[in-house]
Amino acid sequence: MSNHHCLNDMKPGQTARIHSLTAAGSTRRRLSDLGLVDQTLVQCIGKSPSGDPCAYLIRGAVIAIRSAEGKKILIEEPASGHKTIALAGNPNVGKSTLFNSLTGMKQHTGNWPGKTVENALGLCHSRRHDYILADLPGTYSLMPHSPEEEEARNFLCSGRADAAIVVCDASCLERNLNLVLQTIELIPRVLVCVNLMDEAARHHIHIDLPALSKALGVPVVGTTARDRHSLDALLDALDELFESPAGSKTGTCPVTYPPLLEAALTILEPPVRNLSGLTLPPRWTALRLLEHRLNPEAALPPLLPSLLHTDPAVKQALTEAEHILTASDIHKEQLSDLITAALFHHAETICQTVIQKEKQDARRTLRRMDALLTSRRTSYPLMLLLLAFVFWLTIAGANYPSQLLSGLFTFLETPLAAFFVRLHAPAWLQDLAVSGIYRVLTWVVSVMLPPMAIFFPLFTLLEDAGLLPRIAYNLDHAFQCCHSCGKQGLTLCMGFGCNAAGVTGCRIIDSPRERLIAILTNSFVPCNGRFPVILTLITLFFTGAAGAFSSNALAALLLTGVILLGIAATFLASWLLSRTILKGVPSFFTLELPPYRRPQFGPVLIRSLLDRTLFVLGRAVTAAAPAGLIIWLMASLTWQGSTLLSICAAALDPFAALFGLDGVILMAFLLGMPANEIVLPIILMAYLNQQTLTAPENLLTLKSLLISQGWTPLTAACTILFTLFHWPCATTLITIHKETKSLKWTLLAFLLPTAFGLTLCLLTTQTARLLF
Numbered sequence: 189m190s191n192h193h194c195l196n197d198m199k200p201g202q203t204a205r206i207h208s209l210t211a212a213g214s215t216r217r218r219l220s221d222l223g224l225v226d227q228t229l230v231q232c233i234g235k236s237p238s239g240d241p242c243a244y245l246i247r248g249a250v251i252a253i254r255s256a257e258g259k260k261i262l263i264e265e266p267a268s269g270h271k272t273i274a275l276a277g278n279p280n281v282g283k284s285t286l287f288n289s290l291t292g293m294k295q296h297t298g299n300w301p302g303k304t305v306e307n308a309l310g311l312c313h314s315r316r317h318d319y320i321l322a323d324l325p326g327t328y329s330l331m332p333h334s335p336e337e338e339e340a341r342n343f344l345c346s347g348r349a350d351a352a353i354v355v356c357d358a359s360c361l362e363r364n365l366n367l368v369l370q371t372i373e374l375i376p377r378v379l380v381c382v383n384l385m386d387e388a389a390r391h392h393i394h395i396d397l398p399a400l401s402k403a404l405g406v407p408v409v410g411t412t413a414r415d416r417h418s419l420d421a422l423l424d425a426l427d428e429l430f431e432s433p434a435g436s437k438t439g440t441c442p443v444t445y446p447p448l449l450e451a452a453l454t455i456l457e458p459p460v461r462n463l464s465g466l467t468l469p470p471r472w473t474a475l476r477l478l479e480h481r482l483n484p485e486a487a488l489p490p491l492l493p494s495l496l497h498t499d500p501a502v503k504q505a506l507t508e509a510e511h512i513l514t515a516s517d518i519h520k521e522q523l524s525d526l527i528t529a530a531l532f533h534h535a536e537t538i539c540q541t542v543i544q545k546e547k548q549d550a551r552r553t554l555r556r557m558d559a560l561l562t563s564r565r566t567s568y569p570l571m572l573l574l575l576a577f578v579f580w581l582t583i584a585g586a587n588y589p590s591q592l593l594s595g596l597f598t599f600l601e602t603p604l605a606a607f608f609v610r611l612h613a614p615a616w617l618q619d620l621a622v623s624g625i626y627r628v629l630t631w632v633v634s635v636m637l638p639p640m641a642i643f644f645p646l647f648t649l650l651e652d653a654g655l656l657p658r659i660a661y662n663l664d665h666a667f668q669c670c671h672s673c674g675k676q677g678l679t680l681c682m683g684f685g686c687n688a689a690g691v692t693g694c695r696i697i698d699s700p701r702e703r704l705i706a707i708l709t710n711s712f713v714p715c716n717g718r719f720p721v722i723l724t725l726i727t728l729f730f731t732g733a734a735g736a737f738s739s740n741a742l743a744a745l746l747l748t749g750v751i752l753l754g755i756a757a758t759f760l761a762s763w764l765l766s767r768t769i770l771k772g773v774p775s776f777f778t779l780e781l782p783p784y785r786r787p788q789f790g791p792v793l794i795r796s797l798l799d800r801t802l803f804v805l806g807r808a809v810t811a812a813a814p815a816g817l818i819i820w821l822m823a824s825l826t827w828q829g830s831t832l833l834s835i836c837a838a839a840l841d842p843f844a845a846l847f848g849l850d851g852v853i854l855m856a857f858l859l860g861m862p863a864n865e866i867v868l869p870i871i872l873m874a875y876l877n878q879q880t881l882t883a884p885e886n887l888l889t890l891k892s893l894l895i896s897q898g899w900t901p902l903t904a905a906c907t908i909l910f911t912l913f914h915w916p917c918a919t920t921l922i923t924i925h926k927e928t929k930s931l932k933w934t935l936l937a938f939l940l941p942t943a944f945g946l947t948l949c950l951l952t953t954q955t956a957r958l959l960f
Contacts, residue, residue, distance in 0.1 A: 195244070195258035198232040202309045203320055204263040205229055211260035223247040224261060229270060231311060270311070271430060272320045272348055276340060276371060277355035278364050279326030280782045282383045286355060286411070287323040289419055314423035317430065322349065328363075330370040331479070331524060344374055345489040347467050351377035351429060353422075358388035358395055358410070359783065361543060365535035366528070369443050372406060373472045379429050380408040381422055387783065393545055400542045405442055445530045448516050449523070452478060452509035459501035474509075475527065477502075481510050482523050554783055561655070567662045574655075576748055578646050579684070582716065586638035593637065597630035616824075624820025631866055639716040643685040645793055652787035656681060660779055670759050671766035673702040674779060676709075680758060683710045684751075686717075687916055688923040695927075701772045707924055708937050709761045711916040712944070713754040717864035721911045722750055724868065728891045729904040754912055757944055819859050819866075823873060833874055847946055848906030848953035850898070857910065862918045867911070902956050906949045913945030 198204060206228040209216050223246050224230070231245040241254040253261075277283040291310030308323040324340040332338035344352060352375045356364035361382065372378050382395060401408040409425045411418040444450065453474050460477070461470035468489075480488050513523065560566050601622060608618040650656050656678050664674025675697050683690030690710040697703040714722060723743065731742045766772060822833040830838075837851035844854040852874045860867035872890075875897050894904075915938045916924070925934040 193263055195230070195253065195261040195263055196242070196255050198230070198242075198244075198263065200232050200234045203229065203231040203311055204309075207262040207264040209261055211257065215257060215260070219257065219261065222251055223249075229311070230263065270318050270320050271350040272322060273312075273426070274344055274349035274352040274375075275321050275323045275355065276344065276352055276367065277324075277326060277381075277383075278328055278357065278367060280780055281326070281355050281357040281364065283326060283355045284323055286381070286383060286419075287321055289416070290423070291321055312423070314427050315420075316427045319426065327367065329367060329528075330374065331528070342489055344371065345468060349375065351375065351379065351426070353379045353381050353426070355381045355383050358382045358384045359391055359393055361395065362532075362535050362539040365538060366531050368404065369531050369534060372404065372442060373475075374469060376469075377429050378406045379422075379426055380404060380406055382408060382410045384412065385410045385418070386412045387785070391545075393543065396542045396544075400538065403442075403538045403542065443530055443534050446526055448512060448518065449478075449526055449530075452512045455512070456502075456505045456509045459499070459505045463499060463502065477506060478509060478513070479523055479527070481506055482513065482518070482520055557784055558658070558781070561658050562661060567658075571659060571662065572748065572752075574650075575681075575684070575751070576744060578643065578650075579719070579747070579751075580744065581646065582639050582643045582719075585642045589638035589641075590634050593634035594630075597634060601626065601630075619824070620817065620820055625817055631869060639719070640685060643716055644689075647682065647685055649787045649789075650681075652785060654782045654784045657779055657781050661781060664779070666759055667762065670762040671772060672705050672762045673697050673699060676702070676706040676762070679706050679710055680713055680755070683713045683715060685715065687711045687713075687715045687920040691920060691923045691927055699772075701766075701770050704928065704933065705762050705765050705770055707927060708765060708933065708940055709758045711920055711937065711941050712758040712761055712913065714751065714912055715864070715917075717917065718911050719747075720865065721868050722908050723747060724890070725904045725908050725911075726750075728894070729899075729901045750908065750912060757913065761940060761944065814862070819870065819873075822859070837874060846953070847910070847949035848902050848956075849910065849949065850903075852897075853903075853907055853910075857914055861915065864911070864917055902953065906952055909948045909952060910945045913941045913948060915939075915942050 193204075206224055206226060208226065209219055209224065211219055228246065233243040233245055233250055235242045236252075241252040242258065243250050243252050275283055275287055287308065287310065290312045310321050310323070312319045312321045322343065324343055325337070327337040327340040329337065330341045330344065332341050343349065352371050354364075354368045354371050356368065368378075368380055380400070382397065382400070385395075388395065395410065397408050397410050407425050407429055409418075409422045411422050445453070453471065456474040456477065457470050460466065460474050466473065476488055513519075518526065561570060604626060605618060605622050608621065613621075659681060660674045660677040663677035663680075667674050667676050676694075678696065679690045679693040681690075682693045687710050690713075691707050694703050694706040694710070697706055726743050726746050730746060819833075822836070823831055825832050827835065833855065837855045840851035840854045844851050852871055856867045856870040856874065859870050872893065875893060915921075921934055921938060924937045925931065928934065
């Protein structure tokens with residue numbers, strides 16, 4: 189089977205070798221001169237903002253190549269010269285952190301399971317060799333139960349890995365050895381990396397690494413992923429593994445299965461070993477064949493030769509082996525249970541001899557913290573306090589940087605306008621570029637960047653500390669009542685920073701149905717783009733703008749109430765979806781609660797800024813540029829003495845009045861779809877009949893203006909409700925379409941919160957009018 193692809197198929201971070209060039213003439217000559225010849229190692233560094241061209245590391249130089257030329261460059265999997273090492277391990281054992289430390293790449297990491305959802309490749313240099321590391325998704329077993337586990341198993345079975353490094357958590361080694369033992373059965377060269385040795389030491393856990401190596405029959409190295417010296421020892425052991433004879437292990441069969449299963453294997457293994465073309469270990473293959481024979485739902489690896497099903501000797505031996513098992517009433521899941529139990533019993537026996545604990549209650553501190561953060565009485569109040577603190581810090585800390593950015597962009601507006609004057613550009617073009625597109629873009633950047641630059645690092649610190657899985661744990665029962673998944677609580681928290689990031693985070697949910705519910709309801713919680721509008725209106729109409737402690741406390745209380753309303757609506761919408769178009773029962777749910785760890789502040793700042801803040805901001809700016817053009821046109825073009833903006837607002841007035849709004853407010857939400865931050869400025873622009881976005885001088889001036897336009901506390905309340913519940917911004921809608929690949933679900937994500945918002949506004953308005 190051909191493994192040849194074109195250069196365009198590479199994703200950022202992936203590495204491959206050049207197979208051949210299909211280009212001709214001067215293009216082929218130019219590509220060859222750049223060093224793109226047979227077996228050249230190429231690494232994709234990244235893509236330009238538009239996706240074309242891409243940057244590649246070629247023979248020490250970074251070269252940009254367009255997709256048109258990339259199609260003419262065929263690549264293949266790394267071959268001789270650079271050995272491919274599969275980096276496997278349970279979720280949340282520091283595997284991706286180890287990968288980043290060894291390769292210098294920035295694979296996203298976090299202290300909760302499910303971070304790695306696809307393979308990442310990176311180049312690693314030891315003292316004597318160069319290696320290609322493949323960071324596989326976290327898996328508990330090579331008998332897969334999820335798409336990520338199946339992907340990891342298939343990579344190991346494909347023959348693309350020359351060796352495997354299995355990363356274990358030193359503080360819970362026994363559970364990790366299940367995967368280690370399965371990998372040893374499958375891969376000839378295995379190196380066991382016992383990571384987090386420092387954490388085990390804090391828990392008074394001591395591991396005899398030489399004894400563990402002897403018991404497993406493979407090399408074992410203890411590491412701390414953040415300590416470079418231990419990583420050098422790991423690379424040295426990897427060099428020694430390749431310089432020793434292939435498959436040299438002190439024990440070739442570390443696991444002994446129950447007598448009945450061993451008898452079945454004795455019958456089946458010889459004919460399997462005699463098969464020509466079989467690259468997988470006969471014993472491991474025989475186990476998988478038996479599993480599949482008794483339970484067809486246990487899928488075989490895709491690269492397992494089809495002749496295993498048709499070879500007469502294998503078929504006969506498989507029938508005899510099946511008879512031995514079924515005669516003893518071993519059917520379907522019982523066989524998998526026997527295999528798993530044997531693996532864990534063997535792991536338990538090993539750990540009893542290699543692990544010493546000075547303190548039997550080594551996890552007392554962890555349990556004390558969990559007693560606070562996950563108990564019935566204190567968990568929810570502490571969650572609310574933590575959430576309120578993060579919001580307060582985000583809002584308070586973003587004010588001054590937003591003002592600085594706004595002042596900077598205002599200062600730059602003058603030389604930009606002068607530049608157009610020097611070009612002798614028409615006045616309309618200058619107004620369009622400066623007062624339209626530029627001002628909208630700079631408003632979005634100055635308002636979005638500071639809160640995101642604060643919120644996302646705080647959120648990532650909570651990830652690293654191990655708090656987010658506790659939030660999912662606490663919320664799982666509520667989501668279970670909604671026939672959804674507790675991991676939705678993690679994506680809900682991400683939505684507070686940016687709904688687009690929350691939608692992307694839904695990948696951690698295994699069930700497609702529950703993942704879709706989480707995507708469709710993520711925008712029910714307010715993102716940081718909606719917080720300024722909500723907080724401003726609360727301050728103006730319900731708490732006062734004096735800044736006294738009591739006013740600030742009341743504002744915080746009301747803001748918390750708005751947040752709780754959004755969370756309650758998320759539960760209600762999830763329940764409605766699971767009872768109607770997305771019917772189903774809650775899927776199987778397990779979630780590892782990792783130990784509390786000290787966050788890595790430096791990597792957190794870099795990771796959150798690059799992976800989240802700039803990514804989301806880039807999408808928002810892309811959507812805001814055309815919005816600036818549309819807003820300027822509607823505010824500039826007139827008909828019968830009125831601007832298009834005022835005409836459209838007047839047309840929407842009767843409809844908006846039913847919901848306690850006016851046409852200007854509704855029009856502002858429509859034009860503010862690219863970014864919620866520009867809704868309030870558009871309202872001011874329309875009320876003042878200006879052609880550009882305007883910021884109020886102070887809150888008192890803003891309140892006077894709104895009251896002069898007929899605003900009441902009811903108007904403010906309905907605007908707050910509609911700010912909380914309306915269509916997602918353009919950035920989020922683009923992300924939803926990318927994740928679901930469906931216009932139908934994207935449209936439903938648009939309509940669902942809008943229907944909630946209009947219904948609440950209608951009920952609030954009509955109730956208030958009846959009472960008052």
